[in-house]
Amino acid sequence: MTPETHTGLQSPRGVWWKPAHKAEKVWVAIAFGWCMVLFAMMPLWHLKGGQNPSGIRRKVDPEAFFQRTQEFIAQYQIGDDRGMPIVAPPAGSDVYLTAMAFQWTPILQLEKDKEYVLHLSSRDVNHGFSLYPLNINFQVVPGYDYGLRVKPTEAGDFRIICNEFCGIGHHIMVGRVIVLDGAPQAATAETAVVAGGDR
Amino acid sequence: MTAPAFRTCPFTSLKVDRHAEMLIRANAVVSVVALLVGAVAAVMLVLTRWQAVHLLPAVWFYRILGVHGMSMLIFFIIFFEMAVLYFASTALLNARLVVPKLAWACFGLMVIGAVMVEWMMWAGKADVLFTSYVPLRAHPLFYLGIILFAVGALLVTVIFFANLVVAKREKTYEGSLPLVAYGAVAAAIIAIITLLHGAAIYIPTFLWSLDLMEVDPQVYRMVWWGLGHSSQQINVAAMVSVWYMLGALTVGAVVLNEKISRSAFVLYVLFISMASAHHLLVDPGMGPAWKIVNTSYFMYMAVLASMIHGFTVPAGMELGQRLRGYTNGMFEWLRKAPWGDPGFSALVFSVVVFGFVGGITGVAIGTEQINIIAHNTLRVPGHFHATVVSGTALAFMGVTYYVIPLIFRKKVAFWGMAKMQPYVFAIGMFIFTMSMTFAGSFGVPRRHWDISFSNAPFDVQFSPAVDVLLAFVAIGGLLAATGAFMFIAIAVKSVFLGEPLGEVTRGRAMAGVPQGLTHPPTHAPNVDELNAALHHPSRGIFGVAPGTLALAGVFLLAFVLYYFVNWKVLSFVWKIG
Numbered sequence: 001m002t003p004e005t006h007t008g009l010q011s012p013r014g015v016w017w018k019p020a021h022k023a024e025k026v027w028v029a030i031a032f033g034w035c036m037v038l039f040a041m042m043p044l045w046h047l048k049g050g051q052n053p054s055g056i057r058r059k060v061d062p063e064a065f066f067q068r069t070q071e072f073i074a075q076y077q078i079g080d081d082r083g084m085p086i087v088a089p090p091a092g093s094d095v096y097l098t099a100m101a102f103q104w105t106p107i108l109q110l111e112k113d114k115e116y117v118l119h120l121s122s123r124d125v126n127h128g129f130s131l132y133p134l135n136i137n138f139q140v141v142p143g144y145d146y147g148l149r150v151k152p153t154e155a156g157d158f159r160i161i162c163n164e165f166c167g168i169g170h171h172i173m174v175g176r177v178i179v180l181d182g183a184p185q186a187a188t189a190e191t192a193v194v195a196g197g198d199r
Numbered sequence: 200m201t202a203p204a205f206r207t208c209p210f211t212s213l214k215v216d217r218h219a220e221m222l223i224r225a226n227a228v229v230s231v232v233a234l235l236v237g238a239v240a241a242v243m244l245v246l247t248r249w250q251a252v253h254l255l256p257a258v259w260f261y262r263i264l265g266v267h268g269m270s271m272l273i274f275f276i277i278f279f280e281m282a283v284l285y286f287a288s289t290a291l292l293n294a295r296l297v298v299p300k301l302a303w304a305c306f307g308l309m310v311i312g313a314v315m316v317e318w319m320m321w322a323g324k325a326d327v328l329f330t331s332y333v334p335l336r337a338h339p340l341f342y343l344g345i346i347l348f349a350v351g352a353l354l355v356t357v358i359f360f361a362n363l364v365v366a367k368r369e370k371t372y373e374g375s376l377p378l379v380a381y382g383a384v385a386a387a388i389i390a391i392i393t394l395l396h397g398a399a400i401y402i403p404t405f406l407w408s409l410d411l412m413e414v415d416p417q418v419y420r421m422v423w424w425g426l427g428h429s430s431q432q433i434n435v436a437a438m439v440s441v442w443y444m445l446g447a448l449t450v451g452a453v454v455l456n457e458k459i460s461r462s463a464f465v466l467y468v469l470f471i472s473m474a475s476a477h478h479l480l481v482d483p484g485m486g487p488a489w490k491i492v493n494t495s496y497f498m499y500m501a502v503l504a505s506m507i508h509g510f511t512v513p514a515g516m517e518l519g520q521r522l523r524g525y526t527n528g529m530f531e532w533l534r535k536a537p538w539g540d541p542g543f544s545a546l547v548f549s550v551v552v553f554g555f556v557g558g559i560t561g562v563a564i565g566t567e568q569i570n571i572i573a574h575n576t577l578r579v580p581g582h583f584h585a586t587v588v589s590g591t592a593l594a595f596m597g598v599t600y601y602v603i604p605l606i607f608r609k610k611v612a613f614w615g616m617a618k619m620q621p622y623v624f625a626i627g628m629f630i631f632t633m634s635m636t637f638a639g640s641f642g643v644p645r646r647h648w649d650i651s652f653s654n655a656p657f658d659v660q661f662s663p664a665v666d667v668l669l670a671f672v673a674i675g676g677l678l679a680a681t682g683a684f685m686f687i688a689i690a691v692k693s694v695f696l697g698e699p700l701g702e703v704t705r706g707r708a709m710a711g712v713p714q715g716l717t718h719p720p721t722h723a724p725n726v727d728e729l730n731a732a733l734h735h736p737s738r739g740i741f742g743v744a745p746g747t748l749a750l751a752g753v754f755l756l757a758f759v760l761y762y763f764v765n766w767k768v769l770s771f772v773w774k775i776g
């Protein structure tokens with residue numbers, strides 16, 4: 001039997017369900033095996049890895065979420081930076097961050113190596129939470145509360161860039177997260193304010 | 200109904216239905232007009248993101264970004280695909296177009312829809328970008344225009360299937376559908392699934408824009424991406440069909456095994472529509488199980504399909520070349536290939552950039568957890584410009600160099616420039632997509648007017664490397680846009696002012712006629728002997744296509760490396776769960 005020599009523009013004659021050449025079989029087997037590795041990595045990372053987008057997810061009324069954020073600010077506010085409250089919640093607590101055109105409310109002050117549940121939601125349209133310079137990204141959708149268990153592993157003065165188009169002021173929508181190494185002292189918050197850029 | 204009028208193609212001796220031919224022309228022309236609009240927009244966009252130039256004001260940047268997305272991803276590509284569907288269901292099968300009047304009505308509907316959408320966007324009444332995420336609101340006519348366009352496109356896919364049924368009944372061809380038509384069938388099925396998603400989201404959104412109903416923002420994102428991502432899978436299936444077609448035309452590429460290639464198309468149909476999840480991996484609406492199953496196309500079955508085509512297409516080209524007598528060593532088949540035939544060079548670059556850049560980055564950023572370090576950064580447009588632009592658009596450009604003589608019966612104008620065009624476009628897109636991908640790895644956001652954040656309340660200072668990368672994005676983008684303008688100039692001049700094709704003599708090179716037509720790939724006289732030797736069991740697994748197998752190994756290595764580097768980088772960021 002002579003193997004086929006027709007092109008993809010010609011109709012195959014007779015039955016085309018024929019055994020493949022060894023080279024093709026080997027490649028398909030390798031590709032299939034690789035696909036299984038790709039698939040297995042995701043559940044494995046849920047078990048062994050430290051970064052998963054699971055979170056606590058529920059529907060929420062946008063105004064109710066904003067009210068909850070206001071209460072959260074009132075409870076733990078320690079200062080402000082150009083009018084934006086700086087809030088220092090205790091380790092292990094629920095932290096609320098509301099996105100709205102064109103700001104992130106409030107500024108968060110967290111402690112290194114302590115876990116928090118960071119609740120993200122929007123008061124108006126879709127926004128994108130992008131933590132600079134770490135490049136951690138989450139979608140912020142109005143009507144949904146995304147509660148992510150986060151544990152900052154390094155101290156620093158971070159920014160939140162909005163990376164989902166939210167209107168004409170999208171590119172000025174920048175927020176701030178401060179992570180302190182160790183428990184905050186009274187003076188630390190002040191220092192952090194000064195370090196927050198002099199624009 | 201009038202009896203169909205046919206002409207007989209002098210190259211292939213196939214009968215060509217005149218209505219189908221006119222529709223192929225009309226759709227191709229509108230497609231190129233959309234490409235022109237999109238390419239002009241692209242130039243303005245790259246010159247804005249290049250911070251040193253920063254051309255457009257903010258309002259116009261976002262507006263033009265929406266225009267670019269719609270013109271390119273929807274109008275340019277779908278009008279071209281309509282032409283592919285008419286070609287595959289009539290000319291390729293010797294068959295007639297069954298309902299020419301309805302087909303023209305569909306074309307009219309699609310043009311009206313497209314004009315409405317463009318008008319709303321340019322008038323500033325739809326500053327919602329390509330994705331128009333609810334609750335960002337556009338003028339109702341914007342949504343209505345998209346609905347009209349989609350209804351037209353949906354009806355064309357129905358006409359496509361009607362053509363196939365009639366062709367089968369009238370026995371216009373013998374045996375099974377050719378592989379290229381089979382791939383077009385896969386594309387058409389995916390198109391129907393996609394366009395139904397489109398209806399399911401744009402009709403409610405249209406009503407919402409008239410304050411007649413509510414639309415949930417998360418449901419919108421899920422269903423919209425059932426349209427948005429799946430429509431790119433129409434492109435993939437159509438592009439792979441075009442790969443098989445260009446391989447056949449330029450080097451006489453052989454179908455190694457119909458079963459394998461066709462099964463891969465079936466995998467596309469079965470699994471590829473799950474890709475909506477790629478955009479929702481870090482969304483609050485869905486849980487991990489849903490995300491994992493959907494983002495992986497149910498265990499990466501659609502990735503498997505692409506990896507199969509990525510092997511069988513070049514392997515078929517290699518075998519085709521070997522049967523023509525280029526049997527020496529691993530790569531004589533590639534060295535002695537018709538690199539001056541723009542159909543061939545476009546094919547090669549399309550396969551390479553689609554696979555190496557688009558495919559690898561796509562799988563990485565579409566992994567549930569890795570998406571945390573990729574979502575909405577420049578890595579995303581870096582990926583899809585490698586698939587849909589360097590892959591699909593370039594393949595479509597390559598096939599146009601054959602459509603001009605075969606369907607329009609004109610010589611390809613500016614022939615010297617046409618030979619260069621795929622090189623300019625592919626090199627530009629390669630620089631563009633790689634630089635975008637790396638800039639995105641620094642966290643640079645996509646869809647952003649000013650990453651110097653000059654008016655923001657808090658300062659953000661990206662690494663100086665980002666400035667360099669964005670300059671490369673601009674340079675690559677401008678080079679690619681130059682390639683696109685070359686293509687447009689060639690296509691427009693050929694179609695409207697081109698020299699009639701005239702007599703083509705086999706074996707005599709002719710300016711304006713691709714090599715695949717002047718020197719059609721023919722087998723060596725001892726083809727059976729060559730074929731038997733190549734298939735001999737003693738050649739082991741390298742068999743008929745040793746060069747391709749070696750290249751596939753390089754590809755797999757790059758894939759594995761990039762994939763695991765991403766996991767490593769992810770492991771350095773904060774603990775999140």
